Amino acid sequence: MRHAALFVAVCLAFAPSAHSAETAAAAPASELARSITIPYEAFTLDNGLRVVVHTDRKAPVVAVQAWYNVGSKDEPKGKTGFAHLFEHIGLFNPTENLPGGLMVPLRDIGATDWNGTTWFDRTNFFQTVPTSALEQALYMESDRMGHLLGALNQERLDNQRGVVQNEKRQGDNQPYGMVEYAQLETLFPEGHPYRHSTIGSMADLDAATLEDLRQWHRDNYGPNNAVLSLAGDIDVATARRLVEKYFGHIPRGAANEPAAADIPTLPKRVDLTLHDRVPATRLYRTWVVPGTLDDQTAELDIAATVLGGLNSSRLDEALVRREQVAVAVTTSYLPFHRLGLFEVTVDVKPGQDPEAVGRRLDALIADYVAKGPTADEVARATTSWLASFIRAIEPTGGFGGKSVILAEGALYAGDPGYYPRTVTADYAAATPASVRKTLQAWLSRPVLAITVAPGEREAYEEAVAERPAPAPVAPLAITPREKMPGVGTMKPLDFPDVERARLGNGLEVVYARSTAVPMTQVAVEFDAGVAADPADALGTQRLLLSLLDQGTATRDATAIAETSERLGATLTTQASLDRTAVLLGIVSPNLAPGLDLLADVVRRPAFNEADLERVRAQQLAAIDQERSSPNGIGLRALPGLLYGKAHPYGRPFSGLGRPEAVTALDRDDLVAFHQRWLRPDNARIFVVSDRPLAELQPLLEARFGDWQAPEAAKGRKDFSADIPAPQPRIVLIDRPQSPQSLILGAVVLPVSGKDDLVAFNAANEVIGNGFLSRINQDIRETRGWSYGLNGRVSLAEQRSPYIISAPVQANRTGESVQVLIDQYAAFLGDKGVTAAERERTINGSVRSLPGGFETSAAVLNALRGNALYGRPDTYWETLGPKYEALSAADMDAAARRIIRDEDLVWVVVGDAASVKPQLEKLGMTVEVRAAE
Incomplete structure (x- = not known):
């Protein structure tokens, strides 16, 4: 059925941006929402396979996504983790006609973004491939769907079982890594489809048999239980011919009706205390709420964003900035097919009473539920979401991208256009009253309150040391098919042309054009990096970067955050070993005021004492967090062993520094570092935009062209220290x-x-x-x-x-x-x-x-x-x-x-x-x- 005219790319029609800050105004959210569309066509094969096609000719690639209507919520008791285990088998093991597996040919054809994922509601496999390799990719994906079981044997099952159990260990081994299990087991009653995690239990994974996995495929992996989404350098006529050729012969499988699931309510508040080897206490508040198809989805997401998802959020403002009893807060809404989770987390500042912070958190949430958000908060949350959606649909595939959005809509709602059409309209229509009504309906119910305190972990469930030898299972017949097609003539990379300009003060601008979506990316980059940190004050640069968006000569932290949110902008800082950058990502209609904000943050940071103390506490907490995770522990030790502590590379690569040094830094240290390193004669500006350089250069000139270097000497990194001879041990x-x-x-x-x-x-x-x-x-x-x-x-x-x-x-x-x-x-x-x-x-x-x-x-x-x-x-x-x-x-x-x-x-x-x-x-x- 034809749903929309097929265009070259995502259609986002905006009015041209103003050329000066004085005349610029943020594009309204309603305009952003109306302008988002992903044109597609859809058809269904006789065997029930639903196919969605979107044409985007910006690059000679096609994103191929196969989504299956099965996830961990569909697992019966005693078989937890099966959906995810089978995803591994489908992704990493041979098929009947590809005895070497799919990974080698995928690499050979130059696939990018290839992977597979499983969650409560679905399993998917995906890859983005050169257009000339599309037939080979479809052959492989169809062999995974219709010709897998004959290649599955006990050895391959055991190998992937071990990999999955190590994936579980890796997640569990992280700080706070055991919380999800307690959340699900407490929020959902026995027998509820969402009560167990997607990774499953060690015992159930140990017990999985070859026949179990064979039956799982028969029950869930038929074409009538799948959506195939193709996005990129392809049209629907070509797609129909190729999909029929490679998938049309696969017979229908069992019909899987996704497990029904109600939205449970706790009879009363539940308080749990867990222990972990963590540096700080973390508080959780969690409710079960409606899921992705509910008409309250936008309101729930906006409610979470305003409470703890924005830089200007209610909880950030109260607990982190004003009262300074927490070092980090988050609030998230996770929508699933049948229901969703609304979760708040607070990392308590060391030295504060967790129980007192918990009571204050509960009071803030209760007040928010009673009064709801303001109109400005709703507008900022909506604009931020719409801007993030625009960024998400720039690629054709991968973990996000247009093919993902179309596949999700088709799988869950029976409508590939559900997200760009229905959901964006819901966000644009949300009001303070509708958000407050939703809050009162769902967050007035009893909450699950978990406290994770420092201490010895509770007992850990391990896999069995030795599994008994399984009973022999007869091999299945293999159905041969035609040989896999070859790869056609590849188009070489056509990298965007690079243009350069210089501002009045000599600052170089390096530019390339990208017109897929109306976005502009700007990086003001400095020759600094972690290597520029003073040897006796490691962590200086990280502290400075954290303070840049916390106040300028004319804006405080809240004003900076609110301005960024109204513009749909992301304003971030970044430091590698060798370079430091302040980055702006923004919808191009709001570029002029976005550059005003960027210039203010880069050129005129205030480094207020009150902000310094707050951010210092957050950095010290981040150091403690780094010292509690396996990767953080290892990567803090490694640089000194390799380079010696006197070398600029011989310090923790994260740049967080040493606690004693961070504690001793004062405002003068930060001002001096800023003057030595973050200056125009040590900088370069990089821009990628849908707007031409001729339009951008006056905007940059007006904000950075009069920026002059301070009198202080420019910083110089000293790499004269000898790297010690290797000491293998x-x-x-x-x-x-x-x-x-x-x-x-x-x-x-x-x-x-x-x-x-x-x-x-x-x-x-x-x-x-x-x-x-x-x-x-x-x-x-x-x-x-x-x-x-x-x-x-x-x-x-x-x-x-x-x-x-x-x-x-x-x-x-x-x-x-x-x-x-x-x-x-x-x-x-x-x-x-x-x-x-x-x-x-x-x-x-x-x-x-x-x-x-x-x-x-x-x-x-x-x-x-x-x-x-x-x-x-x-x-x-x-x-x-x-x-x-x-x-x-x-x-x-x-x-x-x-x-x-x-x-x-x-x-x-x-x-x-x-x-x-x-x-x-x-x-x-x-x-x-x-x-x-």
Whole structure:
């Protein structure tokens, strides 16, 4: 059925923006809402497969999304986690006609954004592929749908079971990682479809049999239970022909009616206290509310946004800014198919009484429920949501994008246009009265109040040590089909033309145009970064950046936040090792006032004492949080081991710094840092916009052209400190009660981001970087000891580090380190790149280039990277020929020249009581440390 005329891209018709701050006005939310549409056409095959097609010719790629009407809410008792486990089997295992699995051909054709996900209500598989590889992608997706079971055997089930159980351990191992289980079990009665988590229980995963999984596929993966969404360089006539060709033969399966689920109400308030190895107490307030198809969805989301989702939110203003009893607050509305969750979290400021903060939180919520939001709050929340929706529909696919939005609408509402049409209209129509009515209907009911306090964790459910051997299961017949089609002629990357201009003060502007959506991305970038932090005051830059949007000469923090929200803007700061940036993302009709705000924040920060003390407390709390998570613990220790503490790279890469230094900083320190580093003679402006440079340059000139450097000397980074000679050893950092260990292996390379690393990166994809890398295939896919691991170079302006990251189940820590050592030694020895690995890597690297720059943010990052590493504007377009010219010998030579595996230092974060004996068997020095 034809639903709308098919246009080239998302249609967003706005009036031209004003050219000066004086005449500029924010586009009203109603105009934004009316202007959002994703044109599509839909049809249904005889076997029940629903297909949705959207045409977007901005790049020669097509997003392919297969959504199945089954999630964890559809799992019967004793089979929790099955939907997610089967997603892994479908994603990572062979099919009947692809005995090597889908991952190798997906990489070979240059797929981007490929993955699969499962949640309460659905399972999906997705990939974005070059247009000339679309037929191959559809063949693979149809083989996953209709030709999977004959390739599923016990060994593959056991491997993916191990991977999923390690995914569970990885999530559980994070601070506050056990809260979801308590929430669901308390909010929902026994037998309710939403009572268990999507990841499931260890016991149920242990009990899954091969026949269980076969039946799960038969019951849920038929074409009549699916939606296929195609968005990008395709039209409906082509889609109909190809989908019929590859999916039309698959027979209907069982009809799955999604599990019905009421919205339960607690009989009275429930208070629970949990314990975890966390630095600060966190308070939770949770209610069960209506879900995505309810006509109150927009009001619930607006209510959550106003309460704790905006920078200017009620809870931020009261608890964080004014009373300063909390360091962070969030409020979220999570809509599912049958119901939703409304959740508030508050991180209590260290030294405050959690019970008193909890009572104050409850009083603030009660007052908000009674009175509701103001008209201005509703308008700001609505504009912020609409702007985020516009950003979300810039890509064709991935985890978001137009194909996702169309598939969700078709699956849940039976209407692909449900979100861009119905939901946006609901947001535009929301009023303070309608939001207040919704609040009073749902948040006046009894709440689940959870407190997570520092302390010993409660007992942890582990998997069985040894499962009994399963009974033999007869193999299934395999139905062969035609050979998978090849790949057509690929279109090379056409990177946007780069233009440059200079403002009156000499400040350079680097510009590229992207017209997919009416968005402008601006980065004011400085040659600073974490490496610019004073050696005796680590954390200075992070504290300064946190204060930039907390007050200027003319605006306080609330005014800055409210202005940003009215404009539908995102105003953020960012610091890598080498660069510091203030970024503005904004709908282009509001660009002029958005640039006013950006210039004010960059040029005229106030650094008020009251704001300084509040933000300092938040940064100290963030340091404590970093020191409680496995990744944070490891990555705080690693830089000093690699570079030495005197080197600018020898400090925590996060830039949070050291607590004693952050505590000692005063306003004068921040002003001095700002004058040395955040100045026009140390800056460059990058812009990606749908508006031409000729229109943008006067706007930038008016706001930055008269900016003059201060008299203070410009900052200079000192890299003269020697990098210490490598000291290969294992540094074990004790983190008790850890069901997983985090392994980090690292070495400083003799190269920087300015070197030509094309051959090295290609070689490293074979050994360390990506799903198909040898270390990931060995430890994750073959042994099932990890959810995923990688080894990659972290590009830097000076000598760059190479870091292996491997979270593994605790009882396999020592063996995993040995596997990593053996894999790198073999690869850098006599087992280098094979012909098949070379072909796959080169094909994938070349063919994925056109799909890598769908969004304006991706183009902006490319411009910034080119400038940092001294690359020409045409750099990305030259990569294809460079890759194609590489031989396996070239790749081997680059890897062997750059990596010395015998110099790797290993950091392991885990429970020393169980891990140390494993590591001592490796014959290396083991140094045990307490967590920082």
